Amino acid sequence: xxxxxxxxxxxxxxxxxxxxxxxxxxxxxxxxxxxxxxxxxxxxxxxxxxxxxxxxxxxxxxxxxxxxxxxxxxxxxxxxxxxxxxxxxxxxxxxxxxxxxxxxxxxxxxxxxxxxxxxxxxxxxxxxxxxxxxxxxxxxxxxxxxxxxxxxxxxxxxxxxxxxxxxxxxxxxxxxxxxxxxxxxxxxxxxxxxxxxxxxxxxxxxxxxxxxxxxxxxxxxxxxxxxxxxxxxxxxxxxxxxxxxxxxxxxxxxxxxxxxxxxxxxxxxxxxxxxxxxxxxxxxxxxxxxxxxxxxxxxxxxxxxxxxxxxxxxxxxxxxxxxxxxxxxxxxxxxxxxxxxxxxxxxxxxxxxxxxxxxxxxxxxxxxxxxxxxxxxxxxxxxxxxxxxxxxxxxxxxxx
Ligand SMILES: Cc1ncc(COP(=O)(O)O)c(C=O)c1O
Numbered sequence: 001x002x003x004x005x006x007x008x009x010x011x012x013x014x015x016x017x018x019x020x021x022x023x024x025x026x027x028x029x030x031x032x033x034x035x036x037x038x039x040x041x042x043x044x045x046x047x048x049x050x051x052x053x054x055x056x057x058x059x060x061x062x063x064x065x066x067x068x069x070x071x072x073x074x075x076x077x078x079x080x081x082x083x084x085x086x087x088x089x090x091x092x093x094x095x096x097x098x099x100x101x102x103x104x105x106x107x108x109x110x111x112x113x114x115x116x117x118x119x120x121x122x123x124x125x126x127x128x129x130x131x132x133x134x135x136x137x138x139x140x141x142x143x144x145x146x147x148x149x150x151x152x153x154x155x156x157x158x159x160x161x162x163x164x165x166x167x168x169x170x171x172x173x174x175x176x177x178x179x180x181x182x183x184x185x186x187x188x189x190x191x192x193x194x195x196x197x198x199x200x201x202x203x204x205x206x207x208x209x210x211x212x213x214x215x216x217x218x219x220x221x222x223x224x225x226x227x228x229x230x231x232x233x234x235x236x237x238x239x240x241x242x243x244x245x246x247x248x249x250x251x252x253x254x255x256x257x258x259x260x261x262x263x264x265x266x267x268x269x270x271x272x273x274x275x276x277x278x279x280x281x282x283x284x285x286x287x288x289x290x291x292x293x294x295x296x297x298x299x300x301x302x303x304x305x306x307x308x309x310x311x312x313x314x315x316x317x318x319x320x321x322x323x324x325x326x327x328x329x330x331x332x333x334x335x336x337x338x339x340x341x342x343x344x345x346x347x348x349x350x351x352x353x354x355x356x357x358x359x360x361x362x363x364x365x366x367x368x369x370x371x372x373x374x375x376x377x378x379x380x381x382x383x384x385x386x387x388x389x390x391x392x393x394x395x396x397x398x399x400x
Contacts, residue, residue, distance in 0.1 A: 021145045043385040044356045045373040048187065050332060052306060054252045055299040058289050062256070065288030073281035076272050077105020077260070081287045084294040085245070085260045091297070095231045101265040102238060104272060105290070107257040107282045109217045109246040113181075114143040116242075119267070119274045120178050120211055123148025129177035133164035134364030135188055137215065140181040152177060155366040158326045162191035166204040174208040183215040185227050188363045188372040189327030189335040192222065198233035206240055211267065217246040217259070218331040220300050223308055227330055231262060238263045249332070250300055251293040258282050258290035307332045310375040313382045321393065321400055332375040335360070340399040343371050349399075353392035355385050 076082070082099035089097050097103060106112035117130060121144065132140035134153040141151040154169065156162045164182050166174065174180075182201060184193040198214070205212035214230035231243050246259035261268060275281070282290070293299075314334055318325050324337040338346035343359035350357055350371075358374070360367030377385065392398040 019146075021142075024145075025142065042351065042354055042356045043377050043381050043388070045376060045385070046356045046358050047376065048249075048332065048374040049254050050249075050252065050307075050374075050376050051378070052252050052303060054256070055293075055296075057296070058251060058253065058293045058299075061292035062285050062289035065285040067284070071284070073284050073287065075275045075281050077103070077281070078284065078287045078291070081105050081291045081294075082260075084291045085262065088294045089229075089231060089262060092226075093229045093232050095229070095234075096236075097231070097238070097262055098265070102262060102268060104261040104268050104275070105282065105287060106244075106259045106261055107280045108248055108254075109215065109244045109259040110139055111257075111278075111280050112244050112259060112261055113137075113139045113213075113215060114146070115274065115278055115280065116213060116244075116261075116271070117143045117147035117149050117179060118278075119270045121147045121149035122178070125178075127176060127178040129173070130179045130181065131164070131166070131169070131173075131177050131210075132181040133162070133183065133186075135360055135367030135370070136181075136363060137183060137187050138363070140183075140215075144179075149178070153364060153366075155364075156189070157366070161193075162186055162189040162327050163193060163197060164201075166201050166210075171208065174204070174210060177210055179211045179213050180205055181213050181215060182230070185218040185221065185330035186327065187218065187331060188333055188358070188360065188367060189370075190329060190331040190333040191327035191335075192227055192329035195228045195233055198228060198230045202230065202233050202241060210240070211264070212241050214241070214243045216243050218249055219245065220250040221304060221307060221332055222330040223304075223311065224329065238265070240264055242267060247290055247293050250303075252299075252303060253289070253293060256282070256286050256289060258286055258293075306379075307375055309379050310377070310382045313379060313386060314373060314375070317386045317389065321390075323400065326370070334373040334375065336371055336373070338369055338371050341369055343367070343369055346371060346399075349392075349397060350389075353397055354388045 082103040085103045086097050086099040089095050128150045129152040130144040130149050131152050133156045144151045154164050166180055216229055219227045229243055234241050242263035247253040327335045343361055347359040358372045360370030393400055
């Protein structure tokens with residue numbers, strides 16, 4: 001009998017190596033939220049992606065810019081877009097910036113925040129740390145770790161108005177860091193700061209040779225007084241300072257992906273070089289829509305008043321029930337203490353009552369005991385949620 005031909009057997013499949021940073025990423029409350037959403041009929045205050053339509057003139061600008069031929073977008077952003085951003089900075093903040101050297105277009109602020117440490121952090125150096133406040137937006141941490149830096153979260157507290165005060169950290173911690181992220185108006189607490197706050201942080205950052213990176217993506221969602229920018233606190237010298245801005249919240253353009261970095265020209269020159277490699281420029285038709293959006297302030301004021309109306313409904317309810325609200329000066333988030341003290345348990349009880357909110361611990365351990373509401377549902381849906389909430393309190397399903 002001829003022997004069986006020597007057929008090579010397939011090697012046993014092995015999984016490819018994994019970046020340990022990816023494996024370490026915490027899984028957020030998202031799965032629980034998704035499971036709850038699948039059950040339907042919930043009023044959803046969980047994700048910060050409001051449903052108000054993008055203004056018609058912005059959509060039209062995108063359509064008008066669709067060309068028969070498609071080309072790669074420029075990494076730095078179209079000159080017209082950078083000019084529109086510079087003009088907005090001048091109008092809104094009274095600061096003059098050079099659109100050629102002090103503005104860089106980005107595909108929203110998330111990727112800009114994620115990529116920034118790649119241009120700043122030396123993974124083998126003495127200043128590997130990146131400071132950021134927690135509870136907070138998780139991308140400061142993730143961008144740092146994927147860039148080989150050390151994430152150094154600073155716990156924020158209600159009694160400090162959820163402010164990250166660099167001056168309280170001590171020289172060793174400051175001099176071991178290359179970037180300090182601040183984010184006001186703040187996600188998740190909605191806390192706002194004044195110009196003096198920025199002046200102090202700029203002074204500390206400069207004294208210790210840190211980049212002060214200010215995530216200002218909620219800057220246009222204010223209620224009592226316009227939120228200032230770090231750019232106003234620099235007396236015309238933007239060295240060592242960068243502001244990250246976005247059209248997502250300002251203009252209802254989360255799906256378009258457009259924002260900008262504004263500040264230190266030397267750093268932006270480095271980022272330009274980096275961003276040629278990352279390939280993260282927005283398509284040209286999005287950049288045209290973004291140019292139109294930065295040029296108009298009326299739609300921003302209208303959006304602000306819509307969020308103001310939703311906010312008033314919920315704040316009146318909190319006041320009437322005695323639920324403690326903290327921060328919540330600006331942004332479309334409301335931040336309140338979980339009655340009973342356990343945010344995860346309260347989040348679950350709220351789901352059972354037909355309302356979806358995010359337990360504060362999803363934004364870091366410093367958020368434990370707190371809850372975040374994103375004012376995403378319509379005003380009518382906010383009223384319906386309040387009725388459900390009141391009914392669940394009345395029959396003892398929710399503590400107060
Ligand atoms: C604090 C903060 N920064 C940045 C972003 C990213 O926004 P975008 O990438 O849409 O500009 C978000 C999104 O929710 C955020 O909450």
